Amino acid sequence: MSAPEITRASVGLRSERGPLLLAVMxxxxxxxIDATILATAVPSxxxxxxGFTSFPWLFSIYLLAQAVSVPIYGKVADLYGRKPVMLVGIGLFVVGSLLCGVAWSMPALIVFRLVQGLGAGAVQPMGMTIVGDVYSLAERAKVQGYIASVWAMASVVGPTLGGIFADYLSWRWIFLVNLPLGxxxxxxxxxxxxxRVEPRKHSIDYLGAVxxxxxxSLLLLGLLEGGVRWGWGSATGVAILAAAAVLVVAFVAVESRTAEPVLPLWIFxxxxxNAxxxxxxxxxxLMLGLTSYVPLYAQAVLGHGALVAxxxxxxxxxxxxxxxxxxxxFYLGIGFRRTVLMGAAFVVAGGLLLLRVSADSALCELALPCFVMGIGFGYVASPGVVVAxxxxxxxxxxxxxxxxxxxxxxxxxxxxAVFGAIVNSRVAGAGTAGTVDLEHLAAGVLAPAIHAVFVCSAVVAFVLLLSGLLMPRNAGTQPAP
Structure with missing residues (x-):
């Protein structure tokens, strides 16, 4: 018996989808918000x-937990439904937030951020999947805009709230505010x-999940901390990446033989x-390149404040x-392939505009490439999820x-990993790492170091054109198997 198709009838009347969409948003x-709100409160x-030397783990452990749990949640949702997975994700996120709000030490806070990350790993993909289940292809286009606007507002609201809580209340409210909302x-x-999901017998791929x-986890750990906590060629760095490779090979071997793999290889x-x-x-x-280094360039090189940056x-x-x-x-009119290629063209144009930014540039000359690339991301990412x-x-x-x-x-x-290695190598190569203040670095080293990141971003932007060309011409026009 095949799994049932969830339609709009599954949530009752058309008017009832509004509250559901608001809950997902x-x-x-x-x-x-949680991805950005903590950054401004780190000093507090x-x-x-x-535990100053340990605070980067507040971000790394969250990203690790979120990334590695996403495919597992996706498979479980296909077996047992989206609703229980989404509720488990929200529950873990709320519990993790509560624990973070009462953390008594930096190690405890790091562990509780892990719990939060495990919850976040379910919330985002399940939210997008529920939207895919409840709304038709044409309706999903508009809904994707609502979802994207959530991320846009979060990128502004997050740091602002973090600063307000840290300055006027307590950094603990960064986490406690999640409780009533969650x-x-x-x-x-x-x-x-x-x-409505018909019960069926399933064989859980526990080994594949592990x-x-x-x-x-090891791969992301090696990429996130390589060149920071240990050298790329050090025994620790090589051992972590080698162990990750062994586990990935073993995972592929297991998935090719199990009846219900957690990540079916047919996806590839x-x-x-693939496109x-x-x-x-x-x-x-590219998002990490912009998020990490555009504000730093605006502050350290162009001389503006944190808010303006x-x-x-x-x-x-x-x-x-x-x-x-x-x-x-666009994708309903000209197809997914052309829409993604159009988005890739915007990203390439933004990357080329970024190359013109220099230490003498006005702030608008830095903001314009970001705006253009943001448009490109919207025309690549949103149609990409819908067509998948x-x-x-x-x-x-x-x-x-x-x-x-x-x-x-x-x-x-x-x-x-890549952009961090580029900047670190330029700073270290100048022989000034750790010996001068930020202002001196901005004048002599940071400007060309971050500009090298901009060059790399422009080059990587062209890869999006290849992914667009990989997209089949009839993508989205064939019925799902």
């Missing part, structure tokens, strides 16, 4: 708990999302999914939802969505 918004956290989102999903989590034999996932990977790489990056998050909300008109969901049936939609999100997380980790 609220859930995703919590995850999106360190003053209170100590509970409200879970309650609406519980009441409004009437999912190997994927272990291999993915579908051209449309969508490769585009998501590159978007993840953040608003410069916000130009990207303005362009993204504009493109995402209008992308449906549309190319498979209900029983595989969770895996398809989860794999797309996993690809973006992996791209982010690679971006952190």
């Amino acid at each position: 609220l859930s995703i918004g919590l995850v999106a 956290v360190v003053d209170d708990l100590g 509970i409200a989102a879970g309650w609406v999903l519980w009441r409004r999302f009437d999912e 190997l994927l989590a272990g291999g993915g 034999r579908r051209r449309v999914l 969508s996932n490769s585009g998501s990977f590159v978007v993840g790489v 953040g608003l410069t990056l916000a130009s990207m998050t303005i362009g993204w939802p504009i493109a995402a909300s209008t992308s449906g008109r 969901q549309s190319s498979v049936g209900w029983e595989h939609r969770g895996v398809a969505t989860g794999t797309n999100m996993f690809a973006r997380s992996m791209g982010s980790a690679v971006g952190v």
Whole structure:
């Protein structure tokens, strides 16, 4: 017996989808805000708990937990339904937030961030999958714009709230504020999302899940901390990446033999999914390049304050939802392939504009490339998720969505490693690392070092054209198998 197709009837009347969409947006918004809200409060956290050398793990452990759990949640959702997985994700996120809010030490806070990350790994892909289940292809175009706007607002609201809580209340409210919002989102999903999944016998791929989590964790750990906590060629760095490779090979071997693999290998034999996932990977790489170094360039090189630097990056998050909300008109009219290629062209144009930025540039000359690239991201990422969901049936939609999100997380980790290595090598090569203040570095070293990141970003942008060309011409026009 095949798995049932979830349609709009599964949530009752058309008018009842509104509260469900709001609950999904609220859930995703919590995850999106949490990705940025802590950054501005790090000094307050360190003053209170100590552990300055350990605070980067507050971000790394969250990313690790979120990335490696996404494909596993996707498979479980295809077996047992989206609703229980989404509720478990919200529950873990709320519990993790509560524990973070009462953390008594930096190690405890890091562990509780792990719990939060495990919850976030379910919330984002399940939210996107529920949207794919409940809304039609044409309707999804508009809804994707709403989802993109959540991330746009979060990128501005997150750092602002973090600063307000740290300065006027307590950094603990960064986490405690998630409790009522998360509970409200879970309650609406519980009441409004009437999912009908016929019970079937399943064989759970426990070994595959363990190997994927272990291999993915070690790979991301090696990429995130390589060149930071240990050298790329050190015994520790080589051992971690080698162990990751062994576990990934073992995972592939297991998945090729198990009856119900947690990450089916057929995903990598579908051209449309390869195109969508490769585009998501590159978007993840470029996003980290902009997010990490555009504000630093605006502050350390162009001489602006932190608030202005953040608003410069916000130009990207303005362009993204504009493109995402209008992308449906394009892919329904000219097809997914041409829409993704159009988005890739915007990203390339933004990358080329970024090459013209120098230490003498006006702030608008830095914000404009970010805005243009944000438009490109919207025309690549949103159609990529929609076409991935549309190319498979209900029983595989969770895996398809989860794999797309996993690809973006992996791209982010690679971006952190590559761009960080570029900047660190330039600073170290100048013989000034750790010996002068930031102002001196900005004048003599940081400007060309970050500009090298801009050059690399422009080159990587051309890879998006390849992912667009990989997309089949009839993508999205064939019924899901």
